Amino acid sequence: MRLHVDIRRHAYDDLAVLDGVAFTVEPGEILCLIGPSGCGKSTLLGIVGGLVRPTDGRVSTEGALPEGSLNPFTFVFQDFALLPWRSVAQNVAFPLEHHRLTASERDALVAEALRRTGLSDFAAALPKQLSGGMRQRVGIARALVVRPALLLLDEPLSALDAQTRELLTEDFLDLWLRERTTAIYVTHNLDEALRLADRVVVLSRRPGRIKEIVTVGVPQRARRGPEAATTLAALRERLWSLIRDEAAIADREMVHG
């Protein structure tokens, strides 16, 4: 499945947020989205996932959806969005409950998602008993349980400390390398983007426009190796020069509201 995003314009009342953002997401790629704070990244993801109605624009798919997907476009949220009164297993089961599945089918899907995210031993725990990293693993398990065709991740690791972020990046990459689920991944972190992305879309400050789409070129498996180091360092320099001035100006803007 290929995804075409074409947002001509999006505004909240008088606040223009996106202005001519068009790109295509290729099947099986991770597309990272970076840009200064407030430039409309979450809005863009919301539009793609059907949670925000665009002022003028259209998101469409091309090609067949993968078979058996219960929720083709699935979010992973920055603040995890877990139901605090439900156990880990019940949280993961939540998106299955309104589908026609027998209890044993549902339990099997939940057990499988917990196993893939390393949560099997925590099935009965409540969110408040888990560390931030474990909570986001639950968020990822809940996203995987519905067999998504497209993952929409909005700064999934930014609420975590640097070491946990590192660990989860590795785990996420492992998962992705096995299944290659297409993903749009919003992050502020250039290193995270360069670790995961096939391509990086750089947005300008608000109203967000595409400044550049940078192709990383090195396969994800090879990015830890010394051969890749120079290429990645050059790419990092390039990305930073693209967002540096934008970020500096955005940083000095007064907050609306």
Added chain:
Amino acid sequence: MADTALREPGAAVRFRGGGFLPGTSRLAAVAAFVGLILVWQAAISFGLVSPVFLPSPVEIASALRDLTMSGELWRHLSISLVRIGSGWALGTAAGLCVGTAMALFSLARSVGLPMVSALYPIPKIALLPLLILWLGIGEVSKTATIALGVFFPTVIAVYSGIDNVPRNLIRMAQSFDVPFRDIVWKIALPGALPSIMSGFRISVSTALLLVVAAEMIGAESGIGAFVLQAGNLMQTDQLMAGVTVLSILGLIVGAALSWAERALLAWR
């Protein structure tokens, strides 16, 4: 000077982080309670206070025992409990429905919010005479007064509880195409439960207050009527026995609610 210690070379850092962490001692609480009763009993035994105005703890206890043995206490108490129970259940059921509707639908909110703001501050006991005119002097007018008193705090607890459920939980459910009904039952209401439970605390004490007041205005039976009659007859030991029962009732209900909160809100 307090901080010379820091300026002198080699001096130890002075601890300054103490206080502002009060604890509680069960022993002190029990001792104070027992002490109060002893002082009270002594004041009457030594003739410092007339037992006509303030009966001694021993007298109150014996009045309480006699009332229990004769079955009179239970007769009044059971009548009051039925009034509280039916009024509270009615007011709570209506409050849950209206509060939920106000939290979810624009029309209900637009109509309900000004209405609730205008009617909530009225002391509901002031409406009893009107309700008696409408519904008669019997049980219905008392139950209605209690139900009204319970209704408003419940509406506000449910409405604000649902309103404060994090928006992102609802977006999460929508992102999985969870149907509206399920979002209400699985997210809005459980998320509002802490607020609803604290609303129950308010509504239960309101119900207790209103049943006594209503029974003092127009009833032959019930704890309120019993306390009023005892006062009219200068039977202060009976009066105090009735008041003691009300206090114990309040404690029991409070303990039951605390228990329910611990059981239902363990996830917090």
